[in-house]
Amino acid sequence: MxxxxxxxxxxxxxxxxxxxxxxxxxxxxxxxxxxxxxxxxxxxxxxxxxxxxxxxxxxxxxxxxxxxxxxxxxxxxxxxxxxxxxxxxxxxxxxxxxxxxxxxxxxxxxxxxxxxxxxxxxxxxxxxxxxxxxxxxxxxxxxxxxxxGRELDLAGAVAAHDERRRLLAAVAELRRAVPARLTGRQFLAVANAVLPVTEHFALLARLLSEADRLDEHTGRRVFLSGSAHDTPHVYEAIEAEGHVIVGEDHSFGDLAVTGPVGTASLDALAEHYHRGILTAHRATPGARAAYAAAAVRRCRAELFVAYCRESDEAPAWDFPAQRAALDIPAVLLEHQEYGRADLTALRKEDPCPK
The missing domain is CATH 3.40.50.11890 (Rossmann fold)
Structure with missing residues (x-):
């Protein structure tokens, strides 16, 4: 199988x-x-x-x-x-x-x-x-x-998506392990597999049951901040350099692992999405910096990388506050082409000392 x-x-x-x-x-x-x-x-x-x-x-x-x-x-x-x-x-x-x-x-x-x-x-x-x-x-x-032309099955849907969130949170811990049991690129695939929600969480449960058979991944542990990544291209470029991405702060990655909706009601659903997630486009630099500091500690990252696409300037505004809140080296990759990564700054031994 x-x-x-x-x-x-x-x-x-x-x-x-x-x-x-x-x-x-x-x-x-x-x-x-x-x-x-x-x-x-x-x-x-x-x-x-x-x-x-x-x-x-x-x-x-x-x-x-x-x-x-x-x-x-x-x-x-x-x-x-x-x-x-x-x-x-x-x-x-x-x-x-x-x-x-x-x-x-x-x-x-x-x-x-x-x-x-x-x-x-x-x-x-x-x-x-x-x-x-x-x-x-x-x-x-x-x-x-x-x-x-049909009534919504809200109770079943909320329960299914909450179960997927619970399992994704457990899978995220596999990547945070030392050594990591999933690469960043693999976690991106696991979190964004194009499947009906019930099929998705069934495979997530199977993945957790097979965790002891997963490979171990070593290399400099990177936390990736900035623009969202709807394709694996940048992850593959960074990890090809010998790094392993163990966390990120965009909605295709760790920020998809939110808490449960809980109650199957439109009020609870509206409240869940009102709270939202701390993306660069709708959170203050201070809130983003606090999240980055906590997330870096949680995933035991050794290098913080802020990747900012051209015409997506908002993430770069957060970088000074993020760097001040961290106790690991931090590097800003700015004005990057979509799906591409100029990693010149990343290749320096200590790219952005505090």
Missing amino acids: VSALAALEEAYARRAQEGPVVGYVGADVPVELLTAAGLRAIRLTGDPESGSEPGDRYLGRGVDPAARSVLTRLLDGAFGDLHRVVVAHDCEASLRLFYALRELRRVEPGRGLPEAYLVDLLHLPHRTTARYNRRRVGEFAARLEAWT
Whole structure:
């Protein structure tokens, strides 16, 4: 029988599901509701290898290249039979992508682009924000019921996604072990395998049961901060240098390992996503620095790397506070091409002494 790790890596490499699905973009989409509606859903990702000229034309080159690549792939039909695209307001690039999709569908209906729907959740620490988010979650739930013609199974969906979060948290500990039992690239594949949630957590449980058969990975232990990584390219480049990425602070990695929703209600779901996660686009530098310091200690990292893509400037603003909060060397890789990494600074013995 193929190992659970191999099965998860294969599902990650496939990066698609067969048949009609709903695509989603961003860390704030309440995926529990998609599952509750009985929909197959995939998180849409870019492709650094295929170019992004159509996306550049409609979004402009000042937008994060990951979003421009996603739009290009949508225009090219790379995701297959997508019925709809749900977009979160987790950053400016996601919002720009939503507006472009909506307008292109209006003015160029012949392209056959899927209908786009915006989930506009906010993260200010106010009661009015909580009320706003509760309304948006309720509207999204009602829209899903209208799309599918069925009542949502919220209890089953919340339980399934909470179980996946619990198992992912346990799998994350395998990477934090010394020596690490998973590489950063492997954890990225395990966390983002394109599978229905129940199949995903079944394979995660199998992976944990097979943990004693996993390889050990040594090398300089790296904590990766900054831009989100929707493909494995940068992880592969860093780990090819003999490092092992044992933690990160973006929504495709450790930040996907959030606490449980718990109660199967729209109120609890809205509160869960109101709390959000500490990405560079919606948290203060102080909060990001405190998270980095705690996470570096937890995963016993030896080097902190802040990787910032071109046209994704927000992560670089956090770096001075992060570096001041750390007691390990820190290096900033700024203005990086999408899916590429200039590792010149990383190769220095002590790249950024305090």
